[in-house]
Amino acid sequence: MTHSSTPGIELANGSRIAVIGGGPAGSFFSYYALEYARIFGLSLDLDIFEAKDFTRAGASGCNQCGGIISESLVQDLATDGMIIPSDIIQRKINSYTMHTEQGTRVIHIPSNEHRIASVFRGCGPRGCLDKNVKGFDNYLLGLCHKKGARIIHKKISTVERIDDGILVGHSKTDVNRYDLVVGAVGLNKRSLNLFKNICPAYLKPRVTRTYISEFMMKPADIKECFGSSMHVFLLNLPQITFGALIPKENYVTLVLLGKDINKEVVQRFITSNHVRACFPRDFPVERTMPCQCYPFINVSGGHHAYADRMVMVGDSASSKLYKNGIGAAFITGKAAASTAIFQGISERHFKNYYAPICRDMDRDNKAGELIFHFTKLIQKSPLFKRGILNLIAREQADRHSAFRMSSALWDTFTGSAGYRNILRRFLHPALLGGLLSSSVISNLPSFNSHDYEK
Ligand SMILES: Cc1cc2nc3c(=O)[nH]c(=O)nc-3n(C[C@H](O)[C@H](O)[C@H](O)COP(=O)(O)OP(=O)(O)OC[C@H]3O[C@@H](n4cnc5c(N)ncnc54)[C@H](O)[C@@H]3O)c2cc1C
Incomplete structure (x- = not known):
């Protein structure tokens, strides 16, 4: 079936797609690829491989993140018919409270609507006993499943190019051929290295270490101390570019971004008077948090994240500096899907129709670097x-x-x-x-x- 004016490799009825990684980028790619294929009258066989189980609490079910779904993403999703269900939303955020050593100010949304959502990516922090917690990543995978994607909970360990496709496997004996492979593995170093085999020109994004932890609190205390406001800190503390406390239902998430955040930096931050003052007087902020991690975040995009029959999306390709990474996963996932379905899946197609989207995001991040420098x-x-x-x-x-x-x-x-x-x-x-x-x-x-x- 020919559906493109430019010659090259194309998807046809019965073509097989492997999406490696079922985080937001993998899900957004899958959702739109299946939707565009339906519009186009193309029947595809799409498998999403995801190593984690997002129905589990703690690290094994979590894609470490502050869990803020930006205003623009909430709107983009709604425009395309994805209204985030209320049981996924932990709290609707209607304002930002900016803390400095010189004082505090609340910035309200101009329209005063609750358009920003805080969510858990998995089913809550380690030790979370609330069985009602539903995560954002599993919600997106569910949407893909409804569209016809097969979700396979396996970790992919082999990606190898052959003449008429790419072999993908999770063990030496279980290897399958696909017409297109989508790399949506986030910043997982080992998984990113798999793609060097089939795309030698690919360069991984540069990253820095961040910090996330969760404070378990009574909902009434969260309401009283944090309200529906995300608390951001502009304090003169070395190595911290941005610190935020994000209220959820039974937890408050602490996110620290900056340069190589470590234990001492975290300690300095949580024991500073201005952070301490946000919590109830007797709340033990210094006590070791049951769930904390130091995940990486992009400080630059990847390079040449595409080849014949292969494209990378989300953090693995390009993301937005420090903010709205899920929104960036939406943009890259959707753009790669539109290229694959409406244009083709050769290197040239991705170079002409997908790479400009990533380049634009990378250029925009240069302005972001300046803003954070001024900050x-x-x-x-x-x-x-x-x-x-x-x-x-x-x-x-x-x-x-x-x-x-x-x-x-x-x-x-x-x-x-x-x-x-x-x-x-x-x-x-x-x-x-x-x-x-x-x-x-x-x-x-x-x-x-x-x-x-x-
Ligand atoms: C501290 C911090 C706070 C953040 N806060 C926010 C925020 O509030 N809002 C926001 O929008 N963004 C935030 N981000 C950014 C956001 O988390 C990422 O941009 C987003 O998760 C990228 O989505 P992704 O699908 O590309 O990658 P990921 O979410 O990392 O998903 C990759 C998936 O691939 C799977 N995988 C990896 N290797 C394999 C393999 N070999 N086989 C099978 N599966 C595999 C992983 O298990 C994972 O599920 C934050 C990031 C950090 C570090």
């Missing part, structure tokens, strides 16, 4: 931090304000907008002028520091 400078400057708090307070108090600082910070925290777009807004003369004047005013001796109280 680090601001972290060290009490003068600018006072100015930002003052400006946010003025904007939030005035319904008719342009909300320039609030909305630029909002999109930086949520990852909902592109970094180039956010950078342009941060550099708007009106915002810079407002920041400068509020920094000067709020640092005058006559300025009332109580204005910074929550």
